Amino acid sequence: MITLYGFPQTRSWRVSWVLEELGLDWHYQLVNIRQAEQRGHDYSQLNPRRRVPTLEVDGQLITESMAACVFVAEKFGDGALLPAAGTADSAKHQQWLSLIISEIEQPLWNMGKHKFALPEEHRIPALLPTAQWEFAKIMAELESALPEQGFLLGDNLTVADILLAQTLNWAKRFEQPLSAKAEAFRARLTERPAAQSALAKETASLG
Numbered sequence: 001m002i003t004l005y006g007f008p009q010t011r012s013w014r015v016s017w018v019l020e021e022l023g024l025d026w027h028y029q030l031v032n033i034r035q036a037e038q039r040g041h042d043y044s045q046l047n048p049r050r051r052v053p054t055l056e057v058d059g060q061l062i063t064e065s066m067a068a069c070v071f072v073a074e075k076f077g078d079g080a081l082l083p084a085a086g087t088a089d090s091a092k093h094q095q096w097l098s099l100i101i102s103e104i105e106q107p108l109w110n111m112g113k114h115k116f117a118l119p120e121e122h123r124i125p126a127l128l129p130t131a132q133w134e135f136a137k138i139m140a141e142l143e144s145a146l147p148e149q150g151f152l153l154g155d156n157l158t159v160a161d162i163l164l165a166q167t168l169n170w171a172k173r174f175e176q177p178l179s180a181k182a183e184a185f186r187a188r189l190t191e192r193p194a195a196q197s198a199l200a201k202e203t204a205s206l207g
């Protein structure tokens with residue numbers, strides 16, 4: 001049994017998207033972060049850091065979104081969404097995952113944290129231009145590595161494509177400029193039926 005605890009348009013979309021790409025049967029449990037449900041006692045038993053998403057697979061809990069995506073692909077993907085372990089493509093894939101989480105997501109998350117996510121007394125609006133500059137810088141560095149068509153590693157969709165497209169979607173929501181190539185990648189990937197059905201399932205839970 002697979003249960004994803006999440007909230008629409010957060011990092012839970014990465015995980016729901018992977019689940020949908022693999023055509024898995026999964027249950028969605030809304031954790032309404034607008035009503036601070038992630039801080040409640042029941043949810044903190046699942047995720048002691050009180051964040052979304054949490055993925056539960058046959059009683060096993062995974063509380064980091066990237067780890068959850070990779071775990072699902074390894075366990076249920078039957079070769080889909082991940083290059084074979086130990087290959088050069090696998091190294092490239094790991095490299096993309098690290099880059100996305102540590103270099104692309106972080107400046108965006110800093111914008112989010114200092115605009116709305118941190119307690120007000122800890123927000124430093126003066127950091128926003130630096131975060132915007134850092135995001136623009138890493139995207140400029142990666143521009144030539146982004147694919148005009150296909151995916152980051154060639155012909156096959158991987159977890160890294162899903163993570164990158166979802167992260168670039170945040171950039172768009174945070175009104176950060178994207179190059180034509182980055183925007184085309186974001187749009188092409190997020191238009192995939194699995195991305196849209198995952199988002200629809202998460203959004204429907206809001207009622």
Ligand SMILES: N[C@@H](CCC(=O)N[C@@H](CS)C(=O)NCC(=O)O)C(=O)O
Pocket residue numbers: 010011012033038050051052053063064065066117
């Ligand atoms: N590194 C964690 C970050 C999780 C995280 O910060 N999630 C945000 C939503 S995207 C959250 O739970 N925000 C509510 C809060 O911080 O109280 C992951 O990738 O799963």
